[in-house]
Amino acid sequence: MNYKKIFPVLLLLLCANLFALQAQINRTTQTIIADVLAQMPAGNQADYTKQLGDLASTGEEGVLALAKMLKAPGQGSNASVEYALSGLANYVSGLKDASVKQTAVNAFQKALDAASAPETKAFLQDCLRTLGIGYQPVASASNALPKVNKNSPVHLRIAALQADILKTVNNKEKYDILFIGTMMLPVEKDKEKELTAKVLSALKDPSIEYRNAALNFASPFAGKDTYVGLAKALRKAKPEVKTDLLNWFGRESKLPAKSDLIKNLEIRFDLPLRQVLYDELKNKDPEVRKAAAWALVKIGDSTSIPVLASLLTEKDNPTIKLGKETLASFKGDVAPAVARIISQATDAGKIAAVELLAQRKASAHINTILELTKSGSPDVKKAAYTALKDVVAEKDFTLICGMLETADETTIAPLQQAVITAVSFMDAKEKVATVTRRMLVAGESKKYLYYIVLASIGDDSVPTLVSGFKQGTGAAREEAFNALLAWKDASVADELFAICKDASAPTYFDRALAAYVKLVSNPSITGENRLLSLRKAMEIARTNDQKKAILRQIRNAGTYLSLLYAGEFLDNKALQQEAASAVKDIALNHEEYTGANVKELLTKAAAVLDNPDAAYERQSIKTHLDKIPDEAGFVSIFNGKDLTGWKGLVENPIIRAKMKPDQLAKAQIKADEQMRKDWKVTSDGLLMFDGSGFDNLCTVKQYGDFEMYVDWLLDPSGKEADAGIYLRGTPQVQIWDTARVKAGAQVGSGGLYNNQINPSKPLKVADNKLGEWNTLYIKMIGDRVTVYLNGELVTDNVILENYWDRKQPIFPVEQLELQAHGSKVYYRNIYVKELKRPEPFTLSAEEKKEGYKILFDGTNMFEWTGNTADYTLKEDGTITLMPSHGSGGNLYTKDEYANFSFRFDFLLTPAANNGVGIRTPLEGDAAYVGMEIQILDYEDPVYANITPYQVHGSVYGIIPAKKGFLKPLGEWNTEEILAEGDHIKVTLNGNVIVDGNIREATKNGTPDHQEHPGLFNKTGHIGFLGHGSEVKFRNIRIKVLK
């Protein structure tokens, strides 16, 4: 499709309303219902509005027809009809147009009258209720006072009191606000007096429930007089009543409508409410003191801060604690008041004060804290040192460093923390330099004190710490180690692993391993790499607790190989619970992990699970197992013991195919002998190439479409480390040492190295360090290859070219090979999952005889050029244009054709638009620089107004096609385009829809009044012309005519 054609479509979309109307006139109610049902449930609001708008336009007829389709329970699913009808009721209920609503109501009522099954009736009644018919809310009896529970004397009395209060304030009409609102219900002055009197009398009641119910109920009506009255009563009340009242005053002051009133409340002209509360801070009853202090916090008047601070100078610990907690929650600057009372406080009070200053990061009071570091009390001293990290500023760096370098053992750690804070405020570029300078000042014997500071900065100081660990002794070595443990990111993981393996440092093993496991389990690392590192940890772990911790992280890694690896521990009594939950969680979170080994591991996991939830876990495993399709899935093709299933390499696939069977058999015996020399299985179950030649290891089995996993490790000892995976006997997914810049290896492994036309380099470098394991995942569909290296996409659906004969496509089936390239390499975890694919298309005997040639048989796109990325080969053996890949683009035959019969199948999606360009150059708009045979789902309403020479099959703009022979959407169409000189004939599903002569058709000018300069081209390419719609093609063949 070209840009000129876009215009009418755009216009159609812009005038959607007009054309929708047009479309509806053209479509019968039955068609609309069928269309709507096919698209229920709507995937998004735009579709929803469109579909239900269409349905609404059918009026009564649509509703009645749909309602008739409702089956009684047990007769099958009503889902799409239920979506349509309930959707219609919901949709119409939101429209402003009353007449549409009324039509729907009438229709649903008629449908209800006609319905017989009670469940059908109930469903239609629901739809009617949505539209407001027959709706009777049962909830919310909020206009009446409660019926009381006569069995409960307190509740009888509460209800009576509430009725009494309501009678007093006569505000029943605002009942809702009373219960849900947070606002006031102001009452008249004299009524408020009555209310106050009632609450006061309620407060004399011995029942705490009664008192509090009365206070809560009175809240919305309470105004200034009530508060004054209750505050006066508070002064004289019993302790338990004081507590109720103080808590209540606190809650009231948090109500936005009340807060100012309470904050400024005066009981008398010289007695503010807060003074009453201050007095209660001295009450003998701790509950009263507590309630008073918290009420002050809630009221939040900053003049209360010094009063609360004075609590810190009390002798008893609960009061000091109360002071500390209330000040911590007090809004405003509490530090000056706290600093002021420190000298009068006991040790406990001093500690609380120091902790408060730390909490508020009170740098202005650092001197107060420094003073206390000299305290005679060890506890005070400790608290002061601990607080330093919270109150230091950048300017204090030198001072704190001085203290650190002369510190005793007990104060080193807090002073280091203080240095870390001071450094954190510095300019990022200055941090390491400043600390390094200070280390020089401190000298050899003290520089280790700053290792932990370096760790807090990160950056490039790992080598300093590593050499500090290796060369240091005693405290210095310990500090370097702790600094490595404190390091922020995974860059020290290898160092920690080295420490684990260092036999001369056994005391560090447990801590180093725990830190290593934590670092390599970071979710920012791919699951594949997490598993590789965790396997290393597992291999050196010593205790069951360590192994359990590793298995828990393997569960989080979540990859297929993680599942299999965890499964290896199901038989280990000590570890099987962790292993089982890893297997369960990974499998249940990844429905794509199918196959016999997954099923087997899940079944085993279900059997060993033993925890309080095990019954439920077993149930969910069972549900999951039932969902797993019955297929082999990934199958291990290397048994870890010998070379069963493998053979030596004989020549290449093309030569092999030409060899006679006995000749090949002989060569195979020789190749197998060589294989046994070169390829070994190590004692720990790895597959190793240890030869010097280039004799690949080959699978006995041949593979078509497949997915595969393989772990590989290049031995760093040799020169020019190199390997690869041959796919269908063809080189190769590249594996090499990225340091080999001369060979171009800096691009990384995982590319299709021998490609010349299609991409050969990986998308990114995802290799692990030389000498470490790597995980490859390869997927091959037809001639397309996708590769993930260590969890990163490096080759994205790229065509693999045939290295052995570039004039032919990749072999449809062939063996897999592990490449030998003269350098030592190890493999493990080799799993292959064979993917089902349709049989390749073959010509009928008749077509073969006639001389047809296949251009696409479902296995490769070798005959094609142009946008081979958007037109992709899919598992179903089709060329599919994927609209998500962009606007589309064109796909052309590599060869040119003049006169021909071109046959193909195609499958449309709703409103799909494409076209077959013929006799066209590779550049330009084929409809004009060549000729276009239209492909279009012209029955879609958006195309209601197109011209006859735009419908499917027409020679675009030149010769119209007959309508009415497209198969319904979802079914494949077959088509033949015959081009013989000026004669063009198009046959769709056996019906000739175009049979014309382009010269005759244009003798009076082109029917579309456009220039078609390429119309009479003698020859050119054949192409599919995309316009962003998903369209599928298959079984493409051509016969060249003389």
Add this chain to the structure above:
Amino acid sequence: MQTNRRDFLKTLGGVALFTVVPRHVMGKGFIAPSDQLTKGIIGTGQMGRGHVNYAGTRLVAVCDVDKSHLELGKNLVTDKIAAYHDFRQLINDPNVDIVHIATPPHWHGIMSVEAAKAGKDIWCEKPMTRTIGEGKRVMEAMKQYGRMFRLNTWFRFEDSFYGMNTTVKPIKKLVQSGLLGWPLKVTISKHTGFDWKFYWVGKEYLEPQSIPSELDYDLWLGPAPYKPYNIHRTHQTFRGYWDYDGGGLGDMGQHYIDPVQYFLGKDNTSPIKVEVDAPQQHPDAVGTWRSITFTYDDGCQIVLWGGDYGDPNTPYIAGPNGNVYKNFVCDIPNWEKKLADYPEPEPQNADFTECVRTRQPFALNERNAFRSATIVNMGAIALRLNRTLEFDPAKLEFVNDEAANRLINQPMRSPWII
């Protein structure tokens, strides 16, 4: 005349002590069984049975409409306890102080109101109620009868907070300080560490099945519309049906949203708008959704993203001056230092038995829990109607949308009323 057990204790005061073994004889720290608050659990499925472990109270009664669940409930403790089929019997049992409601949500409203009428305090599972109207009625009942209510989610006070890996307290402090600016947008999604549990979806078609003999299906349905029995409607999978709950949103909504409401300081109000982006919902079976966005009158937003939807790099809290990401990572340099002048959030009353004794509201009570349940229910209504709705937080009704307002107070099957 029957009397409430605790009234009885209080009335007799010290005398009661002499009728049981004096406390000092039992040793320090021992609470005589007769002094301890008691509880009864309605609904002894998996969730309800877990309630036996909530400390501070002694289990004296259980209730379930499924005989096999009731049997499991009876065996929760070694003592012989009362076992009821009908919740009204448990509610009126004078030995029960606190009623734990662990039924599917379509029962929460009625049971809470009935328990309040009977003078019980209430510990109710989330979501508080499945309609806004029932929630309102529960709120009224608590005030009318002077009862204490606690919603069973912990994230507002003590539990570490899913994707944030901290309790809500430091988040509250940061948000309260205003350092992030205002208004804030909070995104609750897989990318910020939350899972909307889309496996709680219903089936659009259920083959009618015969009702198991151990289940009283009529009483299980209670106020819900009658629909033919199928096992998938009940027990562990009921969340997939609008009649009883609201899928993953119903299950996790209040867990995830309530702490957000708390740290945004929205306990006394509700959003004024809800927008949805979702596939059309089936009238019976709950489906999935892509996003639900709630907007408050000051511009603050709570955004829910279902499944994998949305930008993976999105912050949990986004403000004009800074963001908070998963695992409580704030991108404002030295933010902790900048919070120096800001107070710690006030401690909350997080011990329900203490609240029952002192009659001070629990931290997550019927009033603020009603507001967070209302957010969940607004989302469910917007999903079911598949359109943007506006809401009046004071009147508690939708603006200019009668159909939405009809979902505020949904009909109940006779004879049930609230």
